[in-house]
Amino acid sequence: MNIIACVKQVPDTEAQIKVKPDGSGIDDSQIKWVMNPYDEFGVEEALRLKEKNGGEVTIISVGPARAMETIRTALAMGADKGVHISDPALDNADAFTTASALAAVIKGLPHDIIFCGQRAIDDDSGQVGAMLAELLGIPQLTIVTKLEYTGSSVKVVRPIEGAQLVIETALPCVVTAQKGLNEPRYASLPGIMKAKKKPVDVKNAAALGISTDVKAKVAKFSPPPARAAGKIICGDDAAQKAAELARCLREEAKVI
């Protein structure tokens, strides 16, 4: 099988996000960078498919020079090779541009199944997987928590509001991974050593022949609106506090 996993380097979930004073972006000087957690599920599923069915896993990432660390992490987990799409003109890429860059690489590679995270936890757009599928002209299965490969198709489970869908799709297709799909492995020490020698192609936008013009852009970043100071409910015991809380929710907040 030819399996592709797309990964993005993002700030760790524990990171505090500070907006630059001029609102042009976030201050990333203090940030610890990690592989997007949803992409980890995609990489893990790719590796499991390869281990069961044979084949090769290719990792692709769009990002600045530091994104190479994330590609190496995936290689250390067991992927075979990487493609790093690195170009300062893509630093503010929107989902369409990112998907175009990924599609340009993937069109030149054999591919049976392509994994993406269901969303990246930085911009939270959740668009790239579906856009990539459209640009490649293949089906998409987004937000997948279970996957079964049958040889020529995949059968997946997708949770939606109040239900789960079981969907079958012919290959090739794009699958976007949701938490619950698997438990991603850690890279082993030998894996980390081996990863250093695995091949990673570096390509820029010109080499891919894509436009770096964005369709949508974040014109201004701002911190979340401040919440008014709350009040601590006082009382002699739990019953009193609970009664007062219930009264506040009913009479002040009017939410119950």
Added chain:
Amino acid sequence: MAKGIMIVAEQRDGALRKISFEIASTARKLADQSGDEVSAILLGSGIEGLAAELAKYGVDKVFVGDNPALEPYVTEAHAQVAAKIIKDNDPAVVLFGASVQGKDLSARVAAKLAAGLATDCTDVKIDGGKLVCTRPMYAGKCFGEVVFNVAPAMASLRPNVFPAVENAKAGAVTKVDVAIDAPKSKVLEVQKDTSGKVDLTEANIIVSGGRGMKGPENYAILEELADLLGGTVGASRAAVDAGWRPQKDQVGQTGKVVSPNLYIACGISGAIQHLAGMSSSKYIVAINKDAEAPIFAKADYGVVDDLFKVVPELTAACRKLLA
């Protein structure tokens, strides 16, 4: 030139979902500022009758794609028809609901039209004739203002944030007959959640429990409170990772980002990745015996006490008030 505001309505099993009324009302509000028309795309099988319901929420014109191939929802078929209708009618703005289906469809349609898309917006406005969207990023740790360089400007709106307001318009129906390529995907089964609970992303009230719940069996007291208030039970990552609650219940940066009217956090300390996922709730209540827990900094109402005593008392007090 691109003109007017179009929404893509969402129906399931022959009923419009609440988000459809929220986006219709929002579109109406924006259109009234510019004197524009609101149109809607309604896709499915045997659903023409739903057009009248959209009209009630301010839709002037409904494009109905009624075809057995559009039921149940399959991305490829819906995207093909929606993109064709958008292309033929050239709206300036297209709004979707940021539901699971709406997010799946909007990204595919945006790629077909080479359009920009802002996901999960919490505010939209027209500024200088152009759509400007505000949306949480980093699960709400910061907000971004999105502008568009091409038409149509596309956005999906977070459920439960925009009010649904009745404002009856004509809702004139135009049937569209688009040839649909045989999709490569097929829905084999729909496994319905029989609990009857509203999904966290659409819930008005969430009662959520964390590590302080001590074990899965103790969630019964949260279920009881949630049932009484018509709410849904959520959980922190710690509780989900411990196997106490299913993954679908997780609130936070690697779970669901929620915006209920009321979020009651029980035994949740308030790790930054959890706070990110719920801080856009309208009212936040924290119940925790640790007065230093970071959750209290976000809470509108805090109770410093043992949740195992407070929650049952709160349920009793609410029952009395609601009686």
